[in-house]
Structure formats: structure tokens, C-alpha cells
Amino acid sequence: MPYETILVERRGKVGVITLNRPKALNALSSVLMDELARGLDELEADDAIGCLVLTGSEKAFAAGADIKEMQDKSYMDVYKADFITARWEHITRIRKPVVAAVAGYALGGGCELAMMCDFIIAADTAKFGQPEITIGTIPGSGGTQRLTRFVGKSKAMDMCLTGRMMDAQEAERAGLVSRVVPAAELMDEVIKVAERIADMSRPMVMMAKESVNRAYETTLSEGVRFERRLFHSTFATEDQKEGMAAFVEKRQPAFKHS
């Protein structure tokens, strides 16, 4: 089935999903979130793809959940349907890395979606915020939780209680984004980063991702134990043998992803 609200393309080993509702600043409607889940699954299942990129337009990564779609819902509507939680959380279950390339607004659900990716590279035009408080609600897809883990309590409270936006420089200082690049170079830079990741051993990339994510879910000692088990298991792979042999022989490794 073709997509109406996203574009899915393959650039070599990198799969790119572009949110594509420009007239609504990529507001995250249920159709868009369904299509995003489908697009992610399509790229996850494609053996030729080693890394995913999620992006929006120059003006907006996404200006939040679709307010026009939500405004008339009742408590029973959202409670019974577990209002779109499963659909939104889908991205966190993708095992290949997902890099968010953010230019312009990443607000409300847009900021939450970017934070559900593995890391964020921002254009110098990016603006992050949780403005739900200004429209009579609060973040509903992890904003109060993930933002607090990224930037700490003081700044997360400031953002969630005032609804103010954070620019790209502040977001980098606060640890919300990993790097800031000029807007005109955003996609080139992100594709280069994603290609580098896609060239690594796939199982190692998946294990590293799983282990870093574990740091958000457990205690330090349990996390370290989890990491050690995965580390030990890498010694059962062909790619560990190849990677270390290539280092010793002063050549590039040829990973078999096994």
C-alpha cells in the first residue's frame, strides 16, 4: 500500500523516512503514526538496510500530535483506545538504529518522537519544546519522562511548565542532541553518520543499542551485568574475529553481520 503522509527511501544501506504533511507542519495524525510504524517495519525487515534516519521538513520535524484530530475526544475515547500509545511506542521496538535529523520545530509529540529515536542530530534552526501546557494538557508520549532523563529536572520542569522552546545550541548544551550542524548540511551530515553505522557489524550495532537503552531502564549494577553478558556473547560471532584480526593485520574489516 502506498504511503500518504510519509516518504520512504533507500540511500544505499541507509533507510530514510521523511514525515510529509507540510501544510500541517507534520502534525502527527493517527494515519501518519500508522504509516510511520509500517515504514519502520519495512526498513527493519530489509536486510540491505543497516541504519534508519527519521526526518521532517526544513520548517518542522513535527509540530506535535494533531490537535485538530484530538480536540473533541472524550476521556472515554482516549482511555478505551489507550490513545495511540502502542502506535507511538512502536519506534522504540525497532532494533536497527534510528537517527533523528531535526530541522525547525520539534514540539510536543514531535519532540517526544525525536527523543524515542536513538540520537538526535539537529540543524541550527531546530527548536524543541513541550508546549502541551499552553493548550490545556500535558505531554502524553514520554515527554515528562524522557526529557527529564536527557536534560535533568530543572530544565525539564522549565520546558514542561512554561511551554517555552529550546534552540539547537541550548539543546546541545543540555545533552538533548548529539550534534548541531548548519541547516543546509543536515541531511548530508546525517546520511554520513548513518552510513558509518551501517558499515559496522549489524549484530554489534544492535547489541550496543540494546545495552545503551538498558541504562534508562535499570540500575547501574544490573546494566553493567547486562552489558557484560552481551560483551561476552560477541566472542561467539564471526564479526568479532574479523574485526580484531583486521586491526592486528592493519586492514579494514569485512564484516559478515554474523
Ligand code: CO8
Ligand atoms: N496539530 C494540528 N495542526 C497543526 C499543528 C498541530 N500540532 N501545528 C501546526 N498545525 C497547523 C496549523 O493549524 C496551520 O494549519 P492551517 O494553515 O490550516 O491553519 C498550519 O499547521 C501551519 O501552522 P501555523 O500557521 O500555526 O504556523 P506558524 O509558523 O505560525 O507557527 C508553530 C508554527 C509555532 C509550530 C505553531 O503551529 C504551533 O504552535 N503549533 C502547535 C504546537 C503544539 O502545541 N504542539 C503540541 C501539540 S499536543 C501534543 O503533541 C501532545 C502529544 C501527546 C502524544 C500522545 C500520544 C499517546
